[in-house]
Amino acid sequence: MRVLSATVLIALAALSCTSVLAQSPLPTLGDGSELTASAERRLGERIVRALYRDPEHIDDPVLADYVQGILQALLGAARAGGTLSPEIDERFAWDILLSRDRTVNAFALPGGYLGVHLGLIGLTSTRDELASVLAHELSHVTQRHISRLITDQDRQTPLLLGAMLLGALAASKNPAATQALVVGGQALVLQNQLNFSRTMEREADRMGYGLMAPAGFAPQGFVGMFDKLQQANRLNDNGSWPYLRSHPLTTERIADMQARIPPGQATAQPPTLEHALIAARARVLASPGVDALRQWIAEPQATGFASQPVPRRAAALYAAALASNQLRDAAGARAAARALDDLLRDEPAARRLGRLLNAEIELAAGDADAALAALPEGSARRPELLLRMQALLHAGRPGEGTAALQTWIVVHPGDASAWQLLASAWQALGQPLRAVRAEAEAHAARCDYGAALDRFRAGQDLARRSTAAADHIEASIIDTRLRAMESLLREQAAER
Known part of the structure; x- marks a missing residue:
């Protein structure tokens, strides 16, 4: 009886919380997030750390450059149209993570990270179709849908807890009633989340559609992509289309996009060779x-x-x-x-x-000279820079490419592959301290702050044994970056 009384009190407390929550209004579009931009970015970094270690993760410079170019055009349209706030623009990563996965899928992560499976890229016929998916996912981020879902989930937790506790109370009389109460509570929470998600999907469609033309893409890409997904859903319903699972393609969404295409412009754009x-x-x-x-x-x-x-x-x-x-x-x-x-x-x-x-x-x-001949000298684009450095390393001439790569990482300090190539180049040039720092920066770019800290400490040990004047500058940089990694690791520990 004492246990039962205690359970009743807990259940009543949970129901009291539920009553208070029931009086709170649901989040409106663009509002309702209790997660700050900085906290959302940190949450995103915790997730991408695991994705970077996933064997399916691929950093293919050619594909990444193409997809990132589409994303940057959409970001420019969002800035110009006022749908991307300056705070979110500054604090979020706006980075693409590619996966070798053959399934048709794309997703938005907290902090401005977007994931795209190669299966989705391979399915698209035009640049506009791929842009429509990225515009949709980008709108999830700019409208703070992820943080709002997290906030809403926190609000729903007492509902589920209360149902489970009431189920424990009913167990002494009717086991069947226990299951019904627990399942009913779960269904209520899931239904609330599903309804909220459908609202977000429609909003992401509308916001994403509005980005297409200003970014230089044909809005018909939305309709073309929806048609592909709808056909795929009819032909294959065995779980191979996860994008349809997380982004349910309703008749309402399809009709809404078709209705937005101006009369006479419904014809899809022809595919380009690129x-x-x-x-x-x-x-x-x-x-x-x-x-x-x-x-x-x-x-x-x-x-x-x-x-x-x-x-x-x-x-x-x-x-x-x-x-x-x-x-x-x-x-x-x-x-x-x-x-x-x-x-x-x-x-x-x-x-x-x-x-x-x-x-x-x-x-x-193995013909590095022929590879260099195929690459235009002086190109500042990432695929050319990385391929050129690889060829120069094979040719035994790494010093010819370090200046261009250093210029690149000043603007793109989160490019882990560029840092890793610089590490190889500096090692080949007999500059081990620079090489160790570049290895550490590569780990930091992948949000693996523990591994970065280890390499920075190795750099400190190496600097103590060095007498070269130039190494003192590197040692100072390493000391500063090491303290930054320690601070980041303390923040992670506090969050856990």
């Missing part, structure tokens, strides 16, 4: 198995290939060249790349992707 190559790259890199790679190689040899549209043939040849390169077949990769070059003459953006592919092929074949 996007056809990007989608092909995503499909190949998402299927690393030998059998899948051989299928990509065989496609250009099929009957009737020459009669296919140019974007289709270009995508197939690009996939064949990349797949051959993955299988270390330099001759096959070069042959497919030569055939591809003939199709790319009239589109500069596609020709650039062809040059990058040629550089990758020559680098994999």
Whole structure:
């Protein structure tokens, strides 16, 4: 009886909390978040630390550059339109995380991190379709949907707790009633969250649609992407389309987007060669198995290939060249790349992707000079910078690329791959202290502050044994960065 009385008091207290919560209004669009921007960014960093360690995570410079370019255009439109507040703009990361996963999925994380599966990129036919997904996910972030969901979840917790405690009270009389009460409480919480999520989905559609034209994309991309997802949902309902699970595609959402397209502009934009190559790259890199790679190689040899549209043939040849390169077949990769070059003459953006592919092929074949010849000297774009440094390292000339990479990381200090290449270059140039600091910065860029702290401490030990004047400057930088890592680790410990 004492236990039962205590349980009754706890249940009544929980119900009292529920009563207070019931009087509180639901969050309105754009309001209702109790999570600060700084706290949301820190929460996002805790999540991406695990994603960076995921074997499916991939930092492919070509794909990342393309997707990041779309995101930056959408961010510019959000700033100009006033839907992105200065505080959120400054504090959030605005970074893309790519996954090799072949499933069709994309997601927004706290703090301005967006995740995209290669399966989704490979499904899209146009740049506008991919932009529609990113615009939708970006709107989840700018409208603080994630923090509002967290706030709403905290508010709903007493509902579930109260139902479970009432179930414990009823257990002494009727076990069936216990299950009914607990399940009923869970259903109430889930229904409240589902309704709130549907509201957010509609808002993200509307806000994302409004970003498309100002960012330079055709709004028809929304309708085209919805059509693809709807067809996929009808053809395959075995769980292979997680984007449809987390973003339920309702008839209302589809009709709303179709109604927003002005009359006479409902025709989808034709695919560009550039996007056809990007989608092909995503499909190949998402299927690393030998059998899948051989299928990509065989496609250009099929009957009737020459009669296919140019974007289709270009995508197939690009996939064949990349797949051959993955299988270390330099001759096959070069042959497919030569055939591809003939199709790319009239589109500069596609020709650039062809040059990058040629550089990758020559680098994999061990011909660093040929790889450098395929890369234009002086380019400040990330894929060219990283490939050029890799080729220079293979050629034994790392000093020729360090200045350009240092300029890059001044503007992009969170580029872990650039830091890692700098570490290799400085090590080859006989500057071990700089190399250790760059390794530490690479760990910090992946939000692995513990590993970064270890490398900075190793740098301190190395600096104490060094007598070079230049190393004193590096030692000072290392001391400053080490204290910053210690502070970040203390914050993490306090949050836990």
